[in-house]
Amino acid sequence: MDVRYWVWLQLCLGEGAHFKPIIEEFGSVEKLYSQNIIDWKMSPALSPAQVERLTKFSLRDAERVIIDCENNGWKIVCYDDGMYPEKLKNITNPPAVLYVDGELINLDAFATIGIVGTRKASPYAMKAAKLTAKGISICGAVVISGGALGVDSAAHTGALDANAKTYAVLGSGFGTSYLKANSELRNRIKNSGALITEFPPFVKATKNTFPLRNRIISGLSDGLLVVEAGVKSGSLITAHHALEQNRDVFALPASILDYNFYGTNKLIEDGATPATSPLVLIERYAEYYSTLDLSKMQTLRELAEGKLESDSPVREQVTFDNIRKNRAERLQKEEKAFLLEGDEKKVYSALDDELTTIEEILEKTGLAAPKALAALTVLEMKGLTESASGKRYKLK
Secondary structure, X not given: OOHXXXXXXXXXXOOOOOOHHHHHHHOOHHHHHHOOHHHHHHOOOOOHHHHHHXXXXXXXXXXXXXXXXXXXXXXXXXXXXXXXXXXXXXXXXXXXXXXEEEOOOOHHHOOEEEEEOOOOOOHHHHHXXXXXXXXXXXXXXXXXXXXXXXHHHHHHHHHHHOOOOEEEXXXXXXXXXXXXXXXXXXXXXXXXXXXXXXXOOOOOOXXXXXXXXXXXXXXXXXXXXXXXXXXXOHHHHHHHHHHHOOOEEEEOOOOOOOHHHHHHHHHHHOOOEEOOOHHHHHXXXXXXXXXXXXXXXXXXXXXXXXXXXXXXXXXXXXXXXXXXXXXXXXXXXXXXXXXXXXXXXXXXXXXXXXXXXXXXXXXXXXXXXXXXHHHHHHHHHOOOEEEEOOOEEEEO
């Protein structure tokens, strides 16, 4: 196996190309490279545009990409590499090359669940994604997502909380400065599992790179969970890929009155399985994967509360009095939250039970820093939020 030829092919045809018929026509990528332009033009497997691109790149271009990867510790996994996942290989247009930052395990030996959703996720969606990811990871499943803000971050964090491997498929090449706000999480993902992309180093993200990326998330997954999606969400594109690839599709049930979940609820209406618990996502795969242990499954309540450690403080004794007191306090907070408007409502909707950086808040709300900080001050005065060091905030 000569990596250069596969990198050359990927450079020539571009990401998302259907290269399988071309390789079948010529016998191998090396044989394709060895032919002349007359042979390429006569082949029914190649379009005129593809023939033109084949003439624009050489092995020297591929060698430069390989050197960039070697200098930065990025691995190259080609289509005919033994580490290339069979799950992904079997889709109609798999990547000719995967670039990997981290360690790529044999994903074919594990139940893999893709988890996707909006970047401007509701607290409900964030919590559901995190707990679901944690629950299936405890049982030995592997979470695949996109490494972005919102639902992606919640899913990866849930897997990491279970001390499990998780994999992020990026919509850009390594070495770019895309989404610096999530760099810390991506480092954790890399140290646990890996970052994966089909884009060569230093290729920047564009509006076209993410739909191409989405087919890889679904292609690596046995099942795909859509957590929160509006009617025009990119997550629905991933769900469409999953259906084309004969993957199982799950969706998080939500209020039929919430516009942000119209796409998710439509998936359920069209036949997607409602994801009412982590068990629903993985129980059907137990007979196929020995690495999956359903006896470790926890309920959502157990996952939310976590296990009581021996050095944890004693919990408040449960009595009717403090139940009524807590319920009254909760209702007061809910009433205050319901009455929020403008910037305060935007900022409140961007927060959940986990600490969120000011950069993430700005990304989710689209507000300028002074407006967001002013709204945070008001929310804290109302007793709805609290702050921590490093300009981090969460719901109280």
